[in-house]
Amino acid sequence: MLKLYYAPGSCALATHLVLSEVGADYEAIRVDFAAGQQRSPEYLAVNPKGRVPALVTDRGVLTENPAVLLYLAQIFPSAGLAPLDDPFALAEVQSFNSYLCSTVHVAHAHGSRGARWVDSQAALDDMKRKVPQTMTDCFTLIESEYLRGPWVMGEQYTICDPYLYTITRWLERDGVDRARFPKVAAHHDRIEARPAVARALAEHFAGT
Amino acid sequence: MLKLYYAPGSCALATHLVLSEVGADYEAIRVDFAAGQQRSPEYLAVNPKGRVPALVTDRGVLTENPAVLLYLAQIFPSAGLAPLDDPFALAEVQSFNSYLCSTVHVAHAHGSRGARWVDSQAALDDMKRKVPQTMTDCFTLIESEYLRGPWVMGEQYTICDPYLYTITRWLERDGVDRARFPKVAAHHDRIEARPAVARALAEHFAGT
Structure with a gap:
């Protein structure tokens, strides 16, 4: 198990x-x-x-x-959560998830986990201040370039979708209204409608 | 092409x-x-x-x-650069590379790309100051837990190896002596001996 x-x-x-x-x-x-x-x-x-x-x-x-x-x-x-028999399509999946992991999650982490990278309170505050902007930049790119709809990779629901949803949930805490990103907001609601x-x-x- | x-x-x-x-x-x-x-x-x-x-x-x-x-x-x-027929071994490869991408590269980036996350010069300086420590922490973990030797995944040279080498090269600029990590240092030299x-x-x- x-x-x-x-x-x-x-x-x-x-x-x-x-x-x-x-x-x-x-x-x-x-x-x-x-x-x-x-x-x-x-x-x-x-x-x-x-x-x-x-x-x-x-x-x-x-x-x-x-x-x-x-x-x-x-x-x-x-x-059927990844295009396992198509190296290019699989690389697109891994590329999207890698972006979430190494850029979007990291941008978010500067709000509450800044002590990983700095020691002073002033720098922590400075980091926290910029989070709404960096998260907005990331989701602007996701909305315009990467979220094909209805799912991230288009018609197929993949491992990109629950991961994007997980990070979309953080936007409110990060001071970003997800309604600014209509495709992301619809994706969020579509995911929550799944029984699993x-x-x-x-x-x-x-x-x- | x-x-x-x-x-x-x-x-x-x-x-x-x-x-x-x-x-x-x-x-x-x-x-x-x-x-x-x-x-x-x-x-x-x-x-x-x-x-x-x-x-x-x-x-x-x-x-x-x-x-x-x-x-x-x-x-x-x-x-033969990845164990394509073994999902667990392939996940270990992807896990190592994901760690390099989302944690080690990010730690390094606070030295010269800090403007991604803060605006003030004081915060940039604070970030830069902590880079030797965060990179040391990352490579301590790589040395003790993840680099099996002679290659990252053991006997098989994989896509983890050139990626680790690429980031090992940054240690000097980050104020960290790679000689502190004997397995990493030997790996660095072993890679450079490959004709490709x-x-x-x-x-x-x-x-x-």
């Missing part, structure tokens, strides 16, 4: 949604970020980076959303 | 090295970052993100190293 380590509302939601979507047999284990559990020796033995998601498989632990999501698409091929998503959201946020 | 847009010494070096390694028929086109060419309308038509690498294929343009490198491994399978790497380096840095 797969085990997902997650924190509610973190980027691990993307993995949680995909586990639900493919009908995997899995256990979701909450990591208490408020209590610093991600830095505990027990959790660092699972993921030395002290981050989520971490997916425990029978072969070992996998981390980083773009890798974990591709893995799930590969081991549950009948779910509703089930995973209920489990993910239970008790929060 | 494939076309690679690159800037010397940028992360596009990883793609350049892999193009050489697989024996691809390609043209390498330099983007003049000092002149701001990456923000020109011509280049933004190639890659709306204004970044490198961008790989032009007969199906369209691909961006983001983890995606581009996987694509090259897939379309040149005889080069020497050829690509000569082309990549010609005239710089």
Whole structure:
């Protein structure tokens, strides 16, 4: 059985949604970020980076959303969540998810995780101030260039969709109104209408 | 024919090295970052993100190293640069490259590209000050947890290796002595001994 380590509302939601979507047999284990559990020796033995998601498989632990999501698409091929037989189309999927991971998530992280990169309060405040602008820039590009509709890659629902949805949810906290991006807003609502998503959201946020 | 847009010494070096390694028929086109060419309308038509690498294929343009490198491994399978038939091993490859892209490259970027995330000179200085520490943290983890040796994934040379080498090259500029990481330092030297790497380096840095 797969085990997902997650924190509610973190980027691990993307993995949680995909586990639900493919009908995997899995256990979701909450990591208490408020209590610093991600830095505990027990959790660092699972993921030395002290981050989520971490997916425990029978072969070992996998981390980083773009890798974990591709893995799930590969081991549950009948779910059709990635164009596994088309290297170019698959690269487009991985490119989009890599952009989310390395640029969009990073832009967001400057709002609440700035201590990764600076020490002074003044610099933390400066970082936080720029988040609405950087997130707006990222979503302007997603809206105009990358979200084909109805799903990110067009007609096929892929591992890009729950990941984009996960980060779209952060916009409000980042001081950005997602209604400014009509395609992104419609995508957000379309995702929430999926039964597998509703089930995973209920489990993910239970008790929060 | 494939076309690679690159800037010397940028992360596009990883793609350049892999193009050489697989024996691809390609043209390498330099983007003049000092002149701001990456923000020109011509280049933004190639890659709306204004970044490198961008790989032009007969199906369209691909961006983001983890995606581009996987694509090259897939379309040149005889080069054996990724475990394409083993979803778990492939996820380990993608996980490592995703970590380089979203954490290590980002840590480095706070040294010279801090204006992405802050506006004040004081905050830029604060970011720059922390780069040696964050890069040391990243490479401590790579040394202890992820670099199996002789190559990143063990006996098989993969798309992780030229990418790690590309970022290892940045350590000196980041104020970190790579000799502190014996496995990383040996990996760096081992890569430079490969003929395909020497050829690509000569082309990549010609005239710089």
